[in-house]
């Protein structure tokens with residue numbers, strides 16, 4: 477073989493070897509680095525998006541003084557939160573509170589208000605998770621949001637992560653369930669367990685739902701304290717009304733107890749709506765809101781609700 481052919485063969489073998497090494501080792505390494513970098517950037521973007529739902533305690537306007545009734549539930553929640561945010565050092569691990577709590581009960585009865593007031597009174601941030609932000613994304617994207625949620629929570633701890641309608645995220649797993657959905661739940665459980673094993677981080681997950689029966693057992697187990705926030709009783713309805721009427725000039729011409737009695741079956745939200753409409757209408761008609769005007773609005777509201785339910 478002449479010199480030129482030998483040189484060509486050498487060059488050819490070196491290029492082949494270089495090509496092979498590049499394809500086998502260098503390119504995957506570069507790809508991994510690029511992927512990691514874009515993955516970190518993506519997580520940071522998601523963290524930023526999620527942080528729009530985070531409030532500093534000073535930014536929270538709802539306090540326990542704005543909530544009528546629910547004293548027992550509030551007391552229990554405050555004790556648990558204190559325990560969670562400052563776990564007793566050197567004490568038995570059994571004294572540690574669980575990192576997940578669940579508020580359940582009919583709509584409009586104050587679950588969200590209680591969660592916000594809890595964060596404010598404990599002096600911790602309130603991170604409200606908007607499920608629309610993290611669900612209905614491309615396959616794999618929801619998992620990224622969940623990862624970002626927990627990394628953000630760790631950065632801004634102590635924090636209460638509030639997940640309204642948590643049943644939508646933690647629904648019972650079934651045979652026909654889509655793969656992405658069961659993957660997302662598995663990942664949520666993994667991150668949640670990460671919190672449980674390191675309790676000093678001051679991250680509490682507070683779920684709220686109207687449908688606790690839909691929540692998967694695995695998630696219920698991670699929210700072992702389940703507190704019912706029920707429809708208000710007579711005294712509680714009167715308490716809510718008194719709070720709502722505090723800034724009216726003429727509260728003494730209003731028979732709060734009578735209105736509360738007539739409002740049987742109403743939620744706090746219904747009472748708020750009745751009071752809002754009454755004050756709006758009397759302001760428009762330049763009259764003074766009295767017992768009669770409240771009862772008229774209550775009647776209207778109740779018949780609207782009956783008609784609406786009939787239609788459904």
Ligand SMILES: Nc1ncnc2c1ncn2[C@@H]1O[C@H](COP(=O)(O)OP(=O)(O)OP(=O)(O)O)[C@@H](O)[C@H]1O
Nearest residue numbers: 542543544583584585586587588589716744745748
């Ligand atoms: N106990 C209460 N005291 C004072 N106001 C209340 C109370 N419960 C409900 N409200 C009124 O009803 C509104 C809705 O309450 P909130 O959003 O906390 O209910 P919720 O239980 O979280 O409802 P949902 O399950 O539909 O999310 C409040 O903004 C407030 O005006």
